[in-house]
Amino acid sequence: MSVLIVAGLDSSTGAGLARDLAVMAELGLQARIAATAVTAQDAAGGCLRHPVPGAMVAAQIRAAGPVRAAKLGMLADAEVVAAVAESLPPVPIVLDPVLATSAGVALIDAAGLAAMLARLFPLATLITPNLPEAARLTGLPEETAPDRLAAALVALGARAVLLKGGHGQGAEAVDWLFRPDAPALRLASPRKPGTTRGTGCTLASAIAGHLALGADLAVACAGAKAHLDGWL
Numbered sequence: 001m002s003v004l005i006v007a008g009l010d011s012s013t014g015a016g017l018a019r020d021l022a023v024m025a026e027l028g029l030q031a032r033i034a035a036t037a038v039t040a041q042d043a044a045g046g047c048l049r050h051p052v053p054g055a056m057v058a059a060q061i062r063a064a065g066p067v068r069a070a071k072l073g074m075l076a077d078a079e080v081v082a083a084v085a086e087s088l089p090p091v092p093i094v095l096d097p098v099l100a101t102s103a104g105v106a107l108i109d110a111a112g113l114a115a116m117l118a119r120l121f122p123l124a125t126l127i128t129p130n131l132p133e134a135a136r137l138t139g140l141p142e143e144t145a146p147d148r149l150a151a152a153l154v155a156l157g158a159r160a161v162l163l164k165g166g167h168g169q170g171a172e173a174v175d176w177l178f179r180p181d182a183p184a185l186r187l188a189s190p191r192k193p194g195t196t197r198g199t200g201c202t203l204a205s206a207i208a209g210h211l212a213l214g215a216d217l218a219v220a221c222a223g224a225k226a227h228l229d230g231w232l
Contacts, residue, residue, distance in 0.1 A: 002030040003212045004064050004091075005205065006057070006084055007073030008037040008049070008098075008107065014197035015102075016074060023205040026227070029212060032064035036084075037076040037107075045103025051076035054083035061087040068212035071205050072120065074098045074107050081115035088123065092211040095124035096204035099133050102197050121157035126217060128204045129153070130164040150178035162221055164203065177221050185218055189229040196232060203228045 003024055010016035017033055024031040034057055040048040057080050069092045075081050097116065100106050108116070117137070121127065131149075135142040138152035150161040165174040173192075177185040206224030215223060 001212055002032050002065070002067045003205075003208050004032050004034065004061065004067040004070040004089070005073075005208075006034045006036060006061065006070065006075075007201070008039055008076065009035050010039055010041050012041045012043070012197075014041075015201050016198075019198040019201040020071060020073065020205040023202055023227070024209060026231075027206065027209040027213070029209050032067055034060035034064065034084075036074055036080045039074075039107075041101065045101065045105070047101050047103065047105040047107075049076065049105075049107060051080055054079035058083040058087040061089075064089075067091055069094070069208040071208035072096065072124070073201060073204065075112055075116055075120075076107065077109050078111040078115040081112055081119055085115075085119040085123065092125040092208070093123055094204050094208040094211070095120055095127045096200050097127055097129050097133050097137065098200070099136060102195065117156055121153075122159070124159060125211070126160045126162055126207065126221075127153065127158045128162045128164060128200065128207070130200060134163055146176040147178065147184060150176065150184075154178070154180070160217060162203075162207070164200065175221070175225060177218060179217065182218070185221070187222055187225045189225060192232045199228060199232070202231055 005020040008016045037051045072095045131142045134149045161178045163176045172188040175187040206227040210220035210223045
């Protein structure tokens with residue numbers, strides 16, 4: 001059973017494709033990958049990025065063969081977004097709207113972000129922004145109530161939203177799942193000290209993995225949250 005991973009290559013292996021592949025192995029699933037960019041990232045937060053041409057991204061997706069779900073991470077620019085949108089198979093899609101590295105270096109340009117909103121938000125089964133990403137995408141403050149942030153993301157085209165609370169405050173890291181046909185679902189775990197790279201990749205890939213295994217969206221999100229908590 002395979003999952004398609006569309007993401008960037010992080011030379012430090014702390015995030016991106018390396019982390020996604022580790023999650024698939026932990027879940028006992030095979031991964032098929034399409035690299036969208038090559039990045040050089042160091043421990044000091046420096047990052048250089050080189051997008052993969054759109055035609056090559058599309059070719060990698062087509063070469064993947066049958067898959068049961070897909071996870072989208074770093075998308076780099078509008079050319080890559082267009083290639084992905086035109087090549088994705090009709091399976092559950094988890095979109096992690098990666099905007100920047102943990103150190104704040106941009107991983108997608110303005111045209112790419114606009115293309116992601118227009119072309120991939122409507123295709124994705126679920127988007128998984130953290131609070132800073134949700135704030136940037138909507139133009140609302142990070143302190144905005146989760147239901148308002150989610151409503152604004154749905155207005156931008158999202159079909160369902162998992163709003164991640166790892167950047168919040170308090171003893172618990174609280175994520176909220178918002179779906180148009182069900183009550184909001186609160187998913188909480190003890191907040192771990194310090195910061196760890198790759199948490200967003202881990203969570204989104206685990207959700208895609210659970211969807212590939214046949215779980216519904218709520219069960220997939222809960223299972224992925226538990227998987228992330230165990231990894232941390």
